[in-house]
Amino acid sequence: MKKNLSVSIKLTVAMILLCAVVFPLLISFIGKLTPGSGKGEKLSVNGKVVGYANIGQQFTGDNYFQGRPSAVDYNAASSAGSNKGPSNPDYLQVVSDRIDSFLAHNPGVNKEQIPADLVTASGSGLDPDISPEAALVQVYRVAVARKLDPQKVNDLVYRHIEAPLAGMFGPSKVNVLKLNIALDEIQ
Numbered sequence: 001m002k003k004n005l006s007v008s009i010k011l012t013v014a015m016i017l018l019c020a021v022v023f024p025l026l027i028s029f030i031g032k033l034t035p036g037s038g039k040g041e042k043l044s045v046n047g048k049v050v051g052y053a054n055i056g057q058q059f060t061g062d063n064y065f066q067g068r069p070s071a072v073d074y075n076a077a078s079s080a081g082s083n084k085g086p087s088n089p090d091y092l093q094v095v096s097d098r099i100d101s102f103l104a105h106n107p108g109v110n111k112e113q114i115p116a117d118l119v120t121a122s123g124s125g126l127d128p129d130i131s132p133e134a135a136l137v138q139v140y141r142v143a144v145a146r147k148l149d150p151q152k153v154n155d156l157v158y159r160h161i162e163a164p165l166a167g168m169f170g171p172s173k174v175n176v177l178k179l180n181i182a183l184d185e186i187q
Helices: 002-032 089-105 132-136 139-146 150-159 176-185
Strands: 042-045 048-052 173-175
Touching (some): 048 176, 132 150, 132 173
16 A cells, blocks of 8 residues: 555656646747747838737728637627527527628628628637638728729738748648738728
């Protein structure tokens, strides 16, 4: 029994050191190697911080690309999904309303052309990225609202498509805040 107790205590101490000391230090070190040194990648315009690259923001004007809808109204303090499934009538109505709104603001786009990420909220409610298809379907609206050549706006979208990590992990994506900052710079 003493032998078992001794082994249990040693194992407990080893696990506490591993899980409460070594692992957090390792994650902290890895975080220091990321953009923003683990504190988040701040995006600035004219020296003023306008947001973080990894936290979605709401853009409502037709002259900006719109990101993924948020179940928490883009409140970073209460990140969460809606927990409503695809058969929930309230959820279906919200998605239907988003589709109708998108179609009203994007003439010439058919319902079938709307990517799901433009009408469904992400699990966190703060997704900063959209699919390249979601950005490209908005090009005409943004170009008209800004009186720009649609091809110029289309090219801007293609320059902001981020490939999957290591070319294979995750989908291609477009960071909406970075894209909108670049859009303001071409005015």
